[in-house]
Amino acid sequence: xxxxxxxxxxxxxxxxxxxxxxxxxxxxxxxxxxxxxxxxxxxxxxxxxxxxxxxxxxxxxxxxxxxxxxxxxxxxxxxxxxxxxxxxxxxxxxxxxxxxxxxxxxxxxxxxxxxxxxxxxxxxxxxxxxxxxxxxxxxxxxxxxxxxxxxxxxxxxxxxxxxxxxxxxxxxxxxxxxxxxxxxxxxxxxxxxxxxxxxxxxxxxxxxxxxxxxxxxxxxxxxxxxxxxxxxxxxxxxxxxxxxxxxxxxxxxxxxxxxxxxxxxxxxxxxxxxxxxxxxxxxxxxxxxxxxxxxxxxxxxxxxxxxxxxxxxx
Ligand SMILES: Nc1ncnc2c1ncn2[C@@H]1O[C@H](COP(=O)(O)OP(=O)(O)OP(=O)(O)O)[C@@H](O)[C@H]1O
Numbered sequence: 001x002x003x004x005x006x007x008x009x010x011x012x013x014x015x016x017x018x019x020x021x022x023x024x025x026x027x028x029x030x031x032x033x034x035x036x037x038x039x040x041x042x043x044x045x046x047x048x049x050x051x052x053x054x055x056x057x058x059x060x061x062x063x064x065x066x067x068x069x070x071x072x073x074x075x076x077x078x079x080x081x082x083x084x085x086x087x088x089x090x091x092x093x094x095x096x097x098x099x100x101x102x103x104x105x106x107x108x109x110x111x112x113x114x115x116x117x118x119x120x121x122x123x124x125x126x127x128x129x130x131x132x133x134x135x136x137x138x139x140x141x142x143x144x145x146x147x148x149x150x151x152x153x154x155x156x157x158x159x160x161x162x163x164x165x166x167x168x169x170x171x172x173x174x175x176x177x178x179x180x181x182x183x184x185x186x187x188x189x190x191x192x193x194x195x196x197x198x199x200x201x202x203x204x205x206x207x208x209x210x211x212x213x214x215x216x217x218x219x220x221x222x223x224x225x226x227x228x229x230x231x232x233x234x235x236x237x238x239x240x241x242x243x244x245x246x247x248x249x250x251x252x253x254x255x256x257x258x259x260x261x262x263x264x265x266x267x268x269x270x271x272x273x274x275x276x277x278x279x280x281x282x283x284x285x286x287x288x289x290x291x292x293x294x295x296x297x298x299x300x301x302x303x304x305x306x307x308x309x310x311x312x313x314x
Contacts, residue, residue, distance in 0.1 A: 003066050004029050005157055005188040006051065010060035013046050013212075020046040022212040023060070028205070033179065033189040035199035037303065038209035039311065044192035045161055047209070051190065052082045052159045065156050081150035081158045091135035095126045095145050098134060102152045120148040124178070140171030147178065158182065160191040164198060176201055196299035208303070210311025216302070224297040227305045230269040232278060235290040239263055245287050252281050269294070 006028040013021040021043045028034050036044045049055040051064055053073040061068060067075040089098050096117050103113035121130045124144040129137060134145060143163065150158055160179070164172040179202055183189050193199055199206050200220050208216040208223075216223055236242040239260055246258035246265045254274075256267040269275055275294065282289060 004063075005031075006034075006062075006064055006190065008047075008051070008060070008062045011047070011050065011057050011062055012059035013043070013050065013055070014058045019212050021050075021057070024209070024212070024214055026207055026214065026217070028188060028190070031183055031186045031188050032204035033183045033191060033202045034205045034207065035203035036190065036192045036207050036209060037194075037196070037199055037299075039307070042209040042311075043212040044209055046212075048082075048159050048161050048190065048192055052080055053077055054082075078153070079156045081153060081155035083146045083150035083158070083160055083163065089134055089142070089145055089149055092133055094129075094131045094133055095121055095137075095148070096130045098145065098149060099152055102149055106153045116152060120151060124148045125174075140167050140174070143167060143171070143175065144178075147175065151182075155187065157188045157190065160189060162192055162194060164193070164195065172198075196303055200299050206299075208306055210306060213311075215306055215309075215311050220299060223302045224299065227297070227302045229297055229301065231266055231295050232269055232275055232292060233264055233266045233295065234278075234282075234292050235262070235264045237263070237288065237290060241287060244285070245282055245289075248281055248285055248287065249278060252277070254278065 004027050006026070008024055008026045011021055011024040012019070024043070024047065036047060038044050046055065050057050050069060051062055053069050053076050056070060063069065064076045065079040067079070069076050090101070093101065099117035099120055100113045103116045104110070108116060121127055124147065126141060126144060126148070129141060134142065137145065147160070147163065163179070164175050167175065176198070179189055179191070183202075183204075191202065203220060206217065206220055206223055207214055216227070218226065234245065236245055242258060242260070242263040242265055246256045249256040249265065249267055254267050256265045258265050267278065279289070
């Protein structure tokens with residue numbers, strides 16, 4: 001299709017005295033995964049609810065697949081799949097029963113509905129449990145069924161609200177693989193998550209919401225490079241040497257953190273030459289370094305930096 005898959009301009013949403021979204025702009029061109037991060041109450045669910053036509057914005061505009069979510073909600077609904085916290089899978093029906101029912105509601109004939117349900121049951125590894133009621137499923141199976149239900153209509157855009165909350169690491173990895181494959185095959189995925197590792201693993205682009213506003217956006221690498229810092233950790237033979245090293249680095253205007261118990265000193269690397277400067281200043285005083293490790297910034301660093309600014313653009 002021509003134009004962006006998702007475009008949001010000046011989007012706002014207020015609930016009786018609470019501003020949930022306040023002038024959000026974002027644009028997502030083609031396929032790929034956009035992760036929406038943010039603190040509790042930042043507005044993530046509200047944004048997904050507006051884009052999937054479950055709630056109306058108070059101000060601004062949003063289009064999905066070129067259709068305005070307020071003026072053309074049915075056209076939007078035909079192109080999107082929604083899974084997550086509030087999506088109804090009928091617990092009394094089996095996976096097959098649910099999927100056939102959804103396909104029929106979307107207009108498929110009985111044979112086509114059964115075929116689509118069968119495909120999804122295989123893709124989501126639900127064959128063994130396909131014919132027993134969903135209420136007997138584990139959390140992971142339930143989540144896979146949720147995701148399958150959102151995909152019955154083969155949507156161009158998939159909204160996932162905290163898809164892996166409460167899953168064990170193996171189930172989480174399984175779901176990540178499925179989402180990654182969907183995105184590779186051209187589905188646009190918009191996912192809200194509390195897990196920074198999930199965003200790092202899946203997202204092509206990240207938007208961080210704070211108090212209803214976009215406070216940072218970019219690829220995971222851009223965000224890390226923009227906010228996070230590399231750090232070096234050095235270990236020393238004994239506590240006195242570690243303390244001396246911290247003293248020297250501090251006097252050189254660096255910002256060392258001394259961990260007395262582990263005999264280590266950690267310091268942020270601001271510029272390319274910092275590491276060499278650290279080593280030279282210790283070497284001059286014949287302070288021998290044991291092990292030295294350099295850690296790249298993580299999304300946790302980005303998130304914590306934004307938290308420190310009070311969720312304002314740093
Ligand atoms: N139906 C509602 N009525 C009143 N206030 C609401 C309603 N829905 C959301 N809010 C408020 O809007 C703000 C944003 O909520 P939202 O659920 O979008 O945040 P979130 O980022 O998804 O949070 P969480 O991570 O806790 O799920 C919060 O202050 C919330 O209390």
